[in-house]
């Protein structure tokens with residue numbers, strides 16, 4: 067089974083660009099990335115697109131499909147209205163390099179600013195013991211495949227380039243919560259989250275949570291608890307200290 | 316002298332998967348000025364896709380487990396063709412390497428006692444794989460990536476190494492290009508560690524990504540280093556088969572480790588019909604015993620579904636050939652009738668998700684179709700076990716690109732351990748070598764200029780062929796003629812076909828300009844794809860026996876003479892030579908491990 071479809075793919079570079087229309091075949095069961103690859107192999111050899119795993123595991127193939135931020139390899143062609151053109155554009159929040167490829171270095175710079183994990187000493191026999199239920203909270207956040215779709219939709223940086231200086235975005239604020247909730251970690255990154263990485267900017271709109279392909283509850287499980295910790299730390303230091311001692315004990 | 320970007324390091328690590336990251340961390344810790352160069356973004360390397368776990372005899376679940384048992388399993392799985400010293404070091408050091416990941420922030424699933432949990436996998440006597448659900452590779456790569464970033468190691472992302480440069484016989488540098496701008500970069504360096512992964516993109520149905528074009532294998536060969544065992548390519552028994560667009564995507568072995576069984580179209584658990592002599596004493600021969608084994612490993616033998624991968628892949632192939640396959644040419648994997656939906660979703664969350672989203676199939680509700688897919692190459696750069704040094708001074712190799720560790724067939728979970736153990740050893744040894752080297756090796760500028768000119772030729776030609784069609788033809792040839800079951804006439808045909816493709820590849824044309832141009836990137840990758848394809852086909856033709864990941868229809872038995880040698884590939888002038896070199900001899904005290912009855 068195969069159909070002709072019309073794909074409107076954004077093409078261009080740092081100097082600008084626009085949508086190009088391609089009439090292309092789509093076969094049974096295919097995803098958007100398959101069709102983009104067919105365009106590349108048969109009509110536009112130099113069409114730039116990132117991908118690696120084609121199974122939703124590496125987070126390389128993020129784009130805006132019919133305006134919605136998604137992974138191209140996990141978006142099936144059968145989900146679209148037959149006969150309607152499908153638009154594929156690069157993520158808007160990051161500068162375009164070429165075609166569907168954007169410059170995501172902002173994210174790698176933010177990652178560098180978060181101090182590393184610093185564990186407490188192991189148990190007397192050299193091993194480390196943690197209960198499954200205690201590791202699960204941080205494990206949820208470690209499912210992140212760094213597709214940066216949440217970064218792409220968050221209005222704090224999507225609509226305000228100037229905020230990129232002092233707002234790390236949901237992915238990296240979540241990383242701070244992950245370390246905070248790690249049963250072995252002894253670090254304190256709460257002042258950093260508040261003063262430099264911008265947790266106060268987040269007004270819990272949950273747009274990030276909605277687009278996360280890993281279905282991580284970014285806002286409810288990571289950002290709101292982080293905000294609470296900031297409040298405790300600054301305005302109720304006793305509660306904060308109590309929580310820290312209980313956790314590390 | 317070409318006007319290009321230049322950098323100087325002691326150690327350049329090519330690749331940012333588990334092996335490359337671990338190597339870079341160690342080289343940096345040993346005081347070497349270290350750079351990581353990788354062709355994708357950081358964190359996207361193949362290692363991210365690994366699902367099942369890291370094999371390490373920590374004894375957290377079965378206290379009977381220890382390195383000797385792991386060593387024996389590894390050698391048996393590899394049909395005794397493994398470099399014994401690598402298998403030994405791996406079995407001894409993997410537990411410490413796993414604990415080190417925990418030290419750096421990894422959060423493994425836990426046992427009731429709060430220790431790192433371990434799961435069953437094919438070919439491993441005890442539940443041995445440290446894991447995080449079915450996304451262990453993601454946990455590993457993120458942990459190592461975060462560690463490398465916190466140490467401030469320089470990373471060159473989306474920067475592809477094109478050729479290595481030598482000064483006389485030793486390594487002097489690496490010429491690379493930025494994928495984004497198409498501009499060239501010269502790394503002058505005392506040592507290079509190859510950690511580039513595998514070659515799976517030479518085959519049509521594969522679990523591997525675009526990165527697996529055999530670059531490291533080719534860079535080593537072109538520089539004069541030896542490769543061994545290239546005929547051994549692992550076809551994983553369980554890849555997705557339907558719909559066509561997902562064909563080849565991996566279905567983790569954990570589905571079987573956690574209770575899933577294989578059935579043919581008649582509903583029969585056919586693996587009981589395919590238990591080979593060597594594994595008969597440790598494999599259950601009734602369904603009842605196999606089913607009891609999950610809870611009691613001591614008094615029961617393992618289910619035949621958990622035989623090493625080569626056995627299972629061949630069995631599936633035979634069932635399909637005999638007309639007992641499914642509608643789309645696979646067999647059924649059934650976990651739905653054997654475990655509760657809850658259990659499946661908890662133990663195998665990404666498998667559940669993958670089938671649901673890509674194939675509209677609910678694996679908790681019904682059996683689903685699977686079939687073999689090209690997965691891993693056992694062959695690779697010949698290395699010294701203790702130092703990961705290749706046969707060229709200053710050139711090291713670790714991870715999938717290195718050969719020897721897995722012999723003729725790799726056990727699941729043994730790759731992730733391999734990356735850590737030998738990544739670390741490569742990093743240490745390369746740093747030590749660089750520190751001991753007096754003067755900077757010399758880079759011949761004329762050579763660099765010439766390499767750049769050649770790499771840009773596809774832009775200057777017109778009317779030549781499209782690199783995508785050549786890649787497609789190559790994949791088709793390798794799949795049909797050098798696949799799971801091989802035979803003389805087909806291998807000869809394949810070698811001829813690859814030769815013709817090589818001629819045509821000299822004439823490919825690319826459109827557009829140098830900026831992020833996948834057509835041009837592929838045109839360059841074709842050289843390494845063709846190089847490794849030829850090596851695989853020619854080694855396969857020479858080895859007139861069947862062993863592990865190499866099955867000859869015309870020589871169906873193992874041959875004791877071939878048990879003693881590795882096919883060793885080396886470049887001589889413009890020719891590629893293959894010789895049979897004796898395996899390193901295992902010391903007697905290790906030999907005795909194979910005399911005791913399997914326990």
Ligand SMILES: Cc1cc2nc3c(=O)[nH]c(=O)nc-3n(C[C@H](O)[C@H](O)[C@H](O)COP(=O)(O)OP(=O)(O)OC[C@H]3O[C@@H](n4cnc5c(N)ncnc54)[C@H](O)[C@@H]3O)c2cc1C
Pocket residue numbers: 329330331332333334335352353354355360361362363364365366367368369370451452474475476477510511512513522523526530531565690691713714715716727728729730731732734
């Ligand atoms: C789907 C899947 C599941 C798996 N599950 C398991 C499992 O559960 N357990 C297990 O033990 N093994 C598993 N494996 C195997 C294992 O994941 C791989 O063998 C292993 O990750 C390879 O790691 P590596 O460090 O050698 O290379 P990779 O992680 O592949 O990294 C290669 C690196 O080299 C870079 N590179 C390549 N060529 C160049 C070049 N020319 N210039 C610059 N950079 C270059 C790439 O960009 C990349 O960074 C699985 C494999 C797959 C595909």
Ligand code: SF4
Pocket residue numbers: 219220221222235236267268269270271272273274275285289
């Ligand atoms: S919840 Fe916060 S981080 Fe997420 S999109 Fe809204 S403002 Fe941004």
Ligand code: SF4
Pocket residue numbers: 125209210211212213214215216217237274277278279280281282284
């Ligand atoms: S949190 Fe989700 S959306 Fe954000 S980068 Fe990670 S996987 Fe992507």
Ligand code: FES
Pocket residue numbers: 116117118119120121122123124125126127128137138139140
């Ligand atoms: S290609 Fe890996 S997530 Fe899409």
